Amino acid sequence: MLPTDTRSPGYFHKVVDCQYACPAHTPVPHYIRLIAQGRYADAYMINWVSNVFPGVLGRVCDRPCEPACRRGRIEEQPVAICRLKRVAADYKTDISARLPQGPFPKNGKRIALVGAGPASLTVARDLAPLGYDLTLIDEGRAGGGMMRTQIPKFRLPDEVLDEECGYIEGLGIATRYGARVNSLKSLLAENYDAVFIGTGAPRGRDLEIPGRQEAAANIHLGIDWLSSVSFGHITAIGKRVIVLGGGNTAMDCCRSARRLGGEDVKVVVRSGFKEMKASPWEKEDAMHEDIPILNFLVPKSFTHETGKLTGVVFEKVRAEYDEKGRRALVHAGEPDIHMPADDVLIAVGQENAFPWIERDIGIDFDKWGMPVVDQDTLRTTHERVFIGGDAAFGPKNIIWAVANGHQAAISLDLFCQGQNLKTNRPGPHAALTSQKMGLHEWSYDNEISNSLRVTVPHAEKSASLTNIKTEVELGFGPDLAISEAARCLNCDVQTVFSDALCIECDGCTDICPVDCITFTDNGEEPDLRTRLNAPAHNLSQSLFVSGGLKTGRVMVKDEDVCLHCGLCAERCPTGAWDMQQFMYQSAKAGV
Amino acid sequence: MTFLPKPKLHHPDLAENALGYTRRDYEGAISTLCAGCGHDSISAAIVRACFELDLPPHRIAKLSGIGCSSKTPTYFLGNSHGFNSVHGRMPSVLTGANLANRDLVYLGVSGDGDSASIGLGQFAHAMRRGVNMTYIVMNNGVYGLTKGQFSATSDKGAKSKSGAINRDEAIDLVGLALQLGASFVARSFSGDKAQLVPLIKAALSHQGPAFIDCISPCITFNNHQGSTKSFDYVRAHNESINFLDLIPAREEITVAFEPGTVETVRQHDGSLLKLRKLDDTDYNPRDRLAAMSFLAKHRDAGEIVTGLLYIDPEETDLHDQLGTTATPLNSLTEAELCPGAAVLAKLNAALR
Numbered sequence A: 001m002l003p004t005d006t007r008s009p010g011y012f013h014k015v016v017d018c019q020y021a022c023p024a025h026t027p028v029p030h031y032i033r034l035i036a037q038g039r040y041a042d043a044y045m046i047n048w049v050s051n052v053f054p055g056v057l058g059r060v061c062d063r064p065c066e067p068a069c070r071r072g073r074i075e076e077q078p079v080a081i082c083r084l085k086r087v088a089a090d091y092k093t094d095i096s097a098r099l100p101q102g103p104f105p106k107n108g109k110r111i112a113l114v115g116a117g118p119a120s121l122t123v124a125r126d127l128a129p130l131g132y133d134l135t136l137i138d139e140g141r142a143g144g145g146m147m148r149t150q151i152p153k154f155r156l157p158d159e160v161l162d163e164e165c166g167y168i169e170g171l172g173i174a175t176r177y178g179a180r181v182n183s184l185k186s187l188l189a190e191n192y193d194a195v196f197i198g199t200g201a202p203r204g205r206d207l208e209i210p211g212r213q214e215a216a217a218n219i220h221l222g223i224d225w226l227s228s229v230s231f232g233h234i235t236a237i238g239k240r241v242i243v244l245g246g247g248n249t250a251m252d253c254c255r256s257a258r259r260l261g262g263e264d265v266k267v268v269v270r271s272g273f274k275e276m277k278a279s280p281w282e283k284e285d286a287m288h289e290d291i292p293i294l295n296f297l298v299p300k301s302f303t304h305e306t307g308k309l310t311g312v313v314f315e316k317v318r319a320e321y322d323e324k325g326r327r328a329l330v331h332a333g334e335p336d337i338h339m340p341a342d343d344v345l346i347a348v349g350q351e352n353a354f355p356w357i358e359r360d361i362g363i364d365f366d367k368w369g370m371p372v373v374d375q376d377t378l379r380t381t382h383e384r385v386f387i388g389g390d391a392a393f394g395p396k397n398i399i400w401a402v403a404n405g406h407q408a409a410i411s412l413d414l415f416c417q418g419q420n421l422k423t424n425r426p427g428p429h430a431a432l433t434s435q436k437m438g439l440h441e442w443s444y445d446n447e448i449s450n451s452l453r454v455t456v457p458h459a460e461k462s463a464s465l466t467n468i469k470t471e472v473e474l475g476f477g478p479d480l481a482i483s484e485a486a487r488c489l490n491c492d493v494q495t496v497f498s499d500a501l502c503i504e505c506d507g508c509t510d511i512c513p514v515d516c517i518t519f520t521d522n523g524e525e526p527d528l529r530t531r532l533n534a535p536a537h538n539l540s541q542s543l544f545v546s547g548g549l550k551t552g553r554v555m556v557k558d559e560d561v562c563l564h565c566g567l568c569a570e571r572c573p574t575g576a577w578d579m580q581q582f583m584y585q586s587a588k589a590g591v
Numbered sequence B: 001m002t003f004l005p006k007p008k009l010h011h012p013d014l015a016e017n018a019l020g021y022t023r024r025d026y027e028g029a030i031s032t033l034c035a036g037c038g039h040d041s042i043s044a045a046i047v048r049a050c051f052e053l054d055l056p057p058h059r060i061a062k063l064s065g066i067g068c069s070s071k072t073p074t075y076f077l078g079n080s081h082g083f084n085s086v087h088g089r090m091p092s093v094l095t096g097a098n099l100a101n102r103d104l105v106y107l108g109v110s111g112d113g114d115s116a117s118i119g120l121g122q123f124a125h126a127m128r129r130g131v132n133m134t135y136i137v138m139n140n141g142v143y144g145l146t147k148g149q150f151s152a153t154s155d156k157g158a159k160s161k162s163g164a165i166n167r168d169e170a171i172d173l174v175g176l177a178l179q180l181g182a183s184f185v186a187r188s189f190s191g192d193k194a195q196l197v198p199l200i201k202a203a204l205s206h207q208g209p210a211f212i213d214c215i216s217p218c219i220t221f222n223n224h225q226g227s228t229k230s231f232d233y234v235r236a237h238n239e240s241i242n243f244l245d246l247i248p249a250r251e252e253i254t255v256a257f258e259p260g261t262v263e264t265v266r267q268h269d270g271s272l273l274k275l276r277k278l279d280d281t282d283y284n285p286r287d288r289l290a291a292m293s294f295l296a297k298h299r300d301a302g303e304i305v306t307g308l309l310y311i312d313p314e315e316t317d318l319h320d321q322l323g324t325t326a327t328p329l330n331s332l333t334e335a336e337l338c339p340g341a342a343v344l345a346k347l348n349a350a351l352r
Helices: A009-015 A017-021 A028-036 A040-051 A054-060 A081-091 A118-130 A158-169 A184-188 A222-230 A248-259 A280-288 A398-416 A478-485 A507-511 A525-530 B038-052 B068-075 B090-100 B112-116 B120-129 B173-180 B193-205 B231-237 B288-300 B318-322 B341-351
Strands: A110-114 A133-138 A174-177 A194-197 A219-221 A240-244 A264-268 A297-305 A308-321 A327-331 A337-340 A343-346 A385-387 A429-434 A436-438 A493-497 A517-520 A543-545 A554-558 A577-585 B060-064 B081-084 B105-111 B133-139 B184-189 B209-215 B238-240 B242-247 B262-266 B272-277 B304-311
Touching: A009 A017, A009 A429, A009 A577, A017 A028, A028 A040, A028 A081, A028 A478, A040 A054, A040 A081, A054 A081, A054 A158, A054 A398, A081 A478, A110 A118, A110 A184, A118 A133, A118 A158, A118 A194, A118 A398, A184 A194, A194 A398, A219 A222, A222 A248, A222 A343, A240 A248, A240 A308, A248 A264, A248 A280, A248 A343, A308 A343, A385 A398, A493 A554, A507 A517, A507 B038, A525 A543, B038 B068, B038 B133, B038 B193, B060 B068, B060 B090, B068 B081, B068 B105, B068 B112, B068 B133, B090 B105, B090 B120, B090 B133, B090 B318, B105 B112, B112 B120, B112 B133, B112 B173, B120 B133, B120 B173, B120 B209, B133 B193, B173 B184, B173 B209, B173 B288, B173 B304, B184 B193, B193 B209, B193 B242, B193 B304, B231 B238, B242 B304, B272 B304, B288 B304
Parallel strands: A110 A133, A110 A194, A133 A174, A194 A385, A219 A343, A240 A264, A240 A343, B060 B081, B060 B105, B105 B133, B133 B209, B184 B209, B238 B304
Antiparallel strands: A297 A308, A308 A327, A308 A337, A429 A577, A493 A577, A517 A554, A543 A554, B184 B304, B242 B272, B262 B272
């Protein structure tokens, strides 16, 4: 193999698993260290720069970082990254003085942002300090989009959302709340330099089975129902509730129903438990609230008497896999089941809807009715129209919407400044800084904690089930936060190797607790992987290969399970190993 | 030195041996020797050898004297018996322990100061008596703990870190061991674990005095230009004569060796040593006299001969020569220790 080029930002970026997995590339280990030091406001600002909504995401993020966490490959559980982020938001001091301070000198360009969800708010946050004249339009009475309408208050209190939307609105953005855009053509006619669409996936998918029309009064579409609950239009539900669907919306529906009078609430899912789309922790929380999850049941019809819903008939199925591993649900050969119910909530998926976009203004749509969009620039086929978040790619999650927002902001800025959206696109910022403080002292805590993942304290179930606004998770306090933060392996502090300094004394190989360093003859990667001191099966993780050493061998390090404990550098007599912090910041508009 | 304990977390696919232990279970406390010390590599080789031999840690006794080398038993085999004896006196303490309990595996660890200066007499007599042990000298050619003065194994003409030239002849411990009757003699280099680990395994399986002189560069005081025990010098002058594989007694031997390239030696415990010759000379590791002259010749040529230099698998050990009881003393009962007046009378009669 050729020597690894550690100066290329891409190499060490991949080693920081959590940051790499985060769509917004938040420098996770860096802010976790700040939390451990009690520097909550500093940790918050690191987050705010990258993901814009630390308080919101610290509660309801989909956490792509946690399955990626290296700790999960070495012991059982990853670091509770999401809940640590919440600690930064909960315990920070007033950070308003650290935000960009307006008024900003105007640059004369006007941009309309349609929909005030996480994607549009991110665009607004990135572009306002650059002097853009921004108008945020949303049919709701306040900003936040689905974060406000679809996420129940017991998971995300209004104060948290109000605070973080307020930081952005405070940057001098014109808001048109309560106003609905009915025609993109007429919006474009208002002479905006560009338009960004961040309207999410606002339409709940329906279930057209017998009885749907007749029993309509007690059958509700999940996201519409959640939004009515959120605004206080709905305050009660029947005692027996069936929730259809296995995603996170279904989990929010069933838990909300429990709080509005539902005593016998069930979730019924077509697929098996493991294949459900809901995050494991959301399923756990639902089951903790005495909500059974019933699998492999396909709804066949709604039963009703005198126009009132009486229940749902389900067909029992089982999963069969063909030779290509594709799943088919086949009849299980058992009689159908009737479950009585007073209300049914349908949460079987969401769709995008663009009835307000004229099809003749130059925006192409594909055969599924989704706008054609450039994955990198987020521009539609119309020169002035950009789109991001769920509106562009279908239902995903908040952190993807934020990541799209950053990219759209870069594109909008380049476009308004007359630059090429692809060739002039800024690259990431990356820097390596040695952490050496003394002979065996580093400016990070390199002692590896053996403690297991800390569970988050919850409010008393009796209290949280009686008030839909009582937040269930209480979050870590400072002590629990320190214990959990210590579990972080500091994967951003990199093992940097200088082959010219190495004398091949084996000090690093001998001390490495996870046997990831080998000195051996060079070869092609598949061959090298078989000749290392410990198995290197994880092909998604790189091998770090040095240049030729004095004996003609090379140093090969399998990055897979490296603890970043720095013992290789401590046992190195010549400083050939050094621990260097890798700071990676993805590009932002104007930065 | 490192102040932190070595993390307990380990590679998820870490191998286990026949006893269910991982290599990490054979480690000791974290080393406080200088970063890069050759001794740490030898410690790691001992850990690996004991792991691969499936030795139960509680059946090993590690004994040492004084010096950097003699600190190392703290850093390996943390679950074994240990004794840090007086300077140069490890061989006699070990001999006593061995006489009292012949069932343990004895590992003596010493240095060039401990064995070639203050303990030279002890070293000589342990070899001469044929104590069943593995005797490893971590040989760095300097007194590292007292800031790098020449030791008795420093080569004549070698330069110290301060620039002084050594005027004295070096003691060649391998030559002494051969002369005094060691039945397993080897030399190796801390920077070559591929050679060192099988040698330690073979020595631990050998039933008799097994001596390994292991050159171990002192990173702080003897790794400069002009040193004859630096990493660079040893690598440049290493004359490896054979490569050893140990096949433990319980494993069936299935490989057919090509005649002439590989020599096999069956040891007392049934294990088989497979010696792959690396040198084109027809070196015979069973010929003591030839070994001595071969070593002398290469030493004059400035070469450091490494590998298994001599082996006598038929040699008997101290217990055989003394006719001692086969039972460890701590397992003898009062009836065996005090057999009664009749036995005493018989013994007295025999002496009249």
